[in-house]
Amino acid sequence: MELNAAQTLTEDNSHTLSTVALTLIVLETTAVAVRFLSRYLSKAGFWWDDWLILGALVRQSPSDSRPDNV
Secondary structure, three states: OOOOHHHHHHOOOHHHHHHHHHHHHHHHHHHHHHHHHHHHHOOOOOOHHHHHHHHHHHHOOHHHHOOOOO
């Protein structure tokens, strides 16, 4: 089955985009949580880069990652 350009442009990819966005949010949150946990457990202390990472994670809300048409 061969798709032409008009068929490709009218496909609804919102489910795929939502799945990718949710997967990335989970991975980001997990990475930041593991970083903070490791810094805490190793008693390395938190520095400015840790707080910038946390601020960036908080700023990047789920609504920023979701497609507008979902």
